[in-house]
Each structure stands twice: as structure tokens, then as C-alpha cells.
Amino acid sequence: MSARTKATLVSSPETTVLGPRTLEAGGDGVAEKRAGAKSKDELRNEQVVRILRILHDLGRAGGSDLYALAERYGTTVRTVRRDLAAIQDAGIPLITEDGEGSRKRWSLNHGAADPVASLIEASHFLALRLAMESSVIRSNGGMFAVMEDLAERIEKALGTHGREELRELDRAFFSWEKFAWREAPREVLWPLVEAISKHRVCEVHYRAPSSGNDVKTYRVLPLRLIVHNGGLYLHAWYGKFKTVLLLNLQRLQDLKVTEQTEPLPKEYDPAKLENSAFGVFIGKTAESFVLRFDAYARPYIEERKWHPTERLEPLPDGGVMLRFECTPSYEVTNWVAGWRDHVEVIEPEKLKVEFRGYGEWLSKKYGASK
Numbered sequence: 469m470s471a472r473t474k475a476t477l478v479s480s481p482e483t484t485v486l487g488p489r490t491l492e493a494g495g496d497g498v499a500e501k502r503a504g505a506k507s508k509d510e511l512r513n514e515q516v517v518r519i520l521r522i523l524h525d526l527g528r529a530g531g532s533d534l535y536a537l538a539e540r541y542g543t544t545v546r547t548v549r550r551d552l553a554a555i556q557d558a559g560i561p562l563i564t565e566d567g568e569g570s571r572k573r574w575s576l577n578h579g580a581a582d583p584v585a586s587l588i589e590a591s592h593f594l595a596l597r598l599a600m601e602s603s604v605i606r607s608n609g610g611m612f613a614v615m616e617d618l619a620e621r622i623e624k625a626l627g628t629h630g631r632e633e634l635r636e637l638d639r640a641f642f643s644w645e646k647f648a649w650r651e652a653p654r655e656v657l658w659p660l661v662e663a664i665s666k667h668r669v670c671e672v673h674y675r676a677p678s679s680g681n682d683v684k685t686y687r688v689l690p691l692r693l694i695v696h697n698g699g700l701y702l703h704a705w706y707g708k709f710k711t712v713l714l715l716n717l718q719r720l721q722d723l724k725v726t727e728q729t730e731p732l733p734k735e736y737d738p739a740k741l742e743n744s745a746f747g748v749f750i751g752k753t754a755e756s757f758v759l760r761f762d763a764y765a766r767p768y769i770e771e772r773k774w775h776p777t778e779r780l781e782p783l784p785d786g787g788v789m790l791r792f793e794c795t796p797s798y799e800v801t802n803w804v805a806g807w808r809d810h811v812e813v814i815e816p817e818k819l820k821v822e823f824r825g826y827g828e829w830l831s832k833k834y835g836a837s838k
Contacts, residue, residue: 518543519551523576526555526562530665531575533567535739568737652700656723660702663725664690667732672704673722674715683721688713689730692738696748703741705733712736714750743776744795746803751795757804758814759790765810774803789814 518541525532525540534552538545552574556562560576567573649657663670670690675683688704691712695701702715707730744754761769763786770780770788781789794800801822804811813820 515551519554522548522551523555523560526574526576528575531565531573533571533573535571568732568739648695648698648700652717653720656717656720657700659723659725660690660693660717664692667729669726669728669730670704671724671726672715672720675719675721686713689733691732691736693717694748701748703736703738705730705736707733710735712741712750714748745799746775746794746797747799749795749797749799751797754793754795755816756793757791757800757816757819759804760787760812760814761790761807762787762810765807 521541522537525537534545534548537548541548552562562574563577564572564574660670662668667689670688672686672688673683674686675681686704686706687708688706691703691705693700693702700717702713702717704713704715705711706713710733712735741750745751760783766782766786766788769790774790775792775794777794778790778792781791783789796816796819801819804813804819805823805826813823
């Protein structure tokens with residue numbers, strides 16, 4: 469076995485590097501151990517899993533940026549920088565390119581794949597098992613044949629024992645997002661992935677219930693696929709009106725990928741869009757929401773972050789005031805209504821009016837009969 473295939477993860481106080489057959493925890497891990505938080509083995513396993521999954525992210529079309537990786541894995545940008553340095557120190561070539569705003573996107577240099585074939589294939593194996601089981605892939609003979617070939621190469625590179633170890637890693641993760649991918653229409657999903665990676669303009673025929681289910685045609689630049697609430701959505705740049713459209717893949721009636729290419733629009737900032745929306749739906753003007761939750765709801769409100777702009781204010785009666793700014797949508801309305809009698813709307817006024825009307829309808833529909 470060559471030195472390259474024997475490489476394992478090592479970290480030091482200065483950086484994390486890959487070295488032959490040795491694995492130690494240092495840097496932040498040392499501080500954590502002193503605090504008695506985690507053992508060396510636990511830190512090592514976390515690092516191994518994180519770097520394998522980062523490799524998988526960097527191997528995707530378009531790669532990823534430091535801040536997205538740090539948020540995804542619940543760590544700091546500094547730690548992600550060390551992980552990327554470790555990957556490069558191991559001889560795995562990475563490239564950077566301009567992304568949205570001032571952020572740089574990192575990705576694997578697939579043009580220099582030979583020196584890192586075994587590690588790349590190992591990380592891909594985590595996703596390959598789910599993809600091979602998908603009915604979408606099985607019904608696409610060409611794609612399934614490609615994955616079968618990749619599986620054979622992985623087996624040769626890792627051997628039976630290595631594959632079983634990776635399966636155990638895979639079992640540690642579960643995501644409901646897989647259902648969205650499985651249910652996505654394959655005739656538009658894979659062409660869209662290619663169009664996004666190559667910045668190709670597409671002509672789409674789209675049916676929206678809000679416009680009477682009439683089919684409309686748009687010429688757009690697909691930007692990013694988004695999983696939300698069990699559905700798969702697309703951010704697409706509509707150059708005619710210089711705006712970002714949110715399209716549900718289930719409503720795409722037809723898709724044509726053209727040969728025309730366009731650069732990413734400077735106006736597209738997914739982080740800004742995320743901050744402006746409560747969920748996934750994009751609006752134009754943000755409004756202030758002020759909600760008073762009672763003592764029963766308070767621990768549920770405090771235990772997680774509901775919106776990037778949120779502020780919490782504990783109240784003397786044991787409740788909590790939640791404030792945030794977002795564009796109005798049915799998502800935020802439904803979320804507030806879901807708390808029933810444990811929430812009071814302070815602002816905005818039009819949400820109070822909406823709930824008042826809803827309450828009157830409920831009383832009329834379900835009120836006690838005389």
C-alpha cells in the first residue's frame with residue numbers, strides 16, 4: 469500500500485495535517501480535553517467525520533465557502549481554515565474562485581484527481597449508497613451505470629473492511645431532506661444541476677397556483693437548489709426584471725437548457741435573502757414582528773434560533789418577547805398561529821387584523837350551536 473493510501477488525520481496546535489498512520493488531537497482539542505469536555509478519541513472522530521464531509525462538499529459543483537462550511541458543521545471559520553490547510557498539506561489540491569459578494573468559494577481541483585483518488589472516493593461513498601438506492605437513479609439507466617462503476621472503483625480502493633467503516637459513519641447521519649430529492653422530477657433535476665454548475669441560461673415553463681395555474685415561460689439563470697419543508701425549490705435570476713425568482717420544481721412543466729452562459733449576478737446574495745425571509749419565500753419589504761410568548765412557550769422559544777435577526781427579552785411574568793424583521797409571508801403567519809393561545813401579536817398591526825378575521829371565521833364555523 470502506498471503512503472498516500474495510508475494517510476490518516478493528525479492535528480497540532482498550529483494546524484491540522486494528514487500524516488502516515490498516526491492520529492492525535494491538538495489545538496482546540498487540547499483546550500477541550502483540559503476542560504474535561506471530550507476525550508482525544510471523540511475529538512479525533514469528530515475531526516475525521518468533518519473533514520470527510522467537507523471533502524464531499526468541496527467535490528460538489530460550485531464547491532462551498534468558509535462561512536457556509538462553518539455554519540453547516542457547527543464550528544468556527546478558523547477551524548474550517550485549519551481543516552482546509554490539512555487537506556492541502558495532505559497533497560489534495562484545492563482551488564478558489566469568486567463567489568457571491570466578497571466570499572471566495574473553495575472546491576476540489578478535479579484536474580489533479582490522481583494523487584487523491586482514494587480519499588475523494590471514500591468521501592463520495594457516504595453519498596453514493598443513498599443515491600444508488602434512489603428510485604430516481606435506478607430509473608435513469610445511464611446515471612445508474614455511472615454509479616455502479618464508481619461503486620466498483622470504491623470497493624477496489626477501500627476493500628470490504630473500509631466500506632463497512634464508512635457505512636458506520638453514514639449511519640450516524642440522517643436527514644429528512646432525502647425525501648425531497650427522491651420526489652424531485654428527475655427530468656428537470658439533473659439538467660438543472662448541470663446548468664447551475666456551468667452557468668447556463670434556461671427556458672422554463674412554470675405553473676403557479678397563485679396565477680390561476682396558467683403556464684408562463686421565463687428565461688432565467690438557475691442559481692441554487694434549496695430544500696425546504698419537504699420540497700425542492702430553485703433560486704433563479706430573472707434578468708428581464710433583475711430579480712430572484714423562487715420556483716418549485718414540482719411546478720416546472722418543461723425545462724430547456726440553452727448554450728448561452730451568464731456570470732452570477734452581483735445582486736444575488738443568498739445570505740441576505742435568508743435574513744429577509746422567515747422561511748424560503750422571498751418578499752420585497754421587511755417588517756418588524758414583535759411577539760409575546762407566555763411562560764409555557766418560553767423554553768421552546770429560547771432553545772433554538774427562529775430567525776437570524778431575532779432578539780429575546782425575558783419578561784417579569786415568566787414569558788419572553790421575541791423580535792425579528794422579515795418579509796411577510798404565509799410562513800411566518802402559520803408559524804405564529806401554530807402557538808395558539810401561548811402567543812400574543814404586538815406588531816405588525818395587519819397581522820393582528822388577519823388573526824382577528826381568522827378568529828371570527830373559527831367562531832362562526834365551530835362555535836357552539838344554539
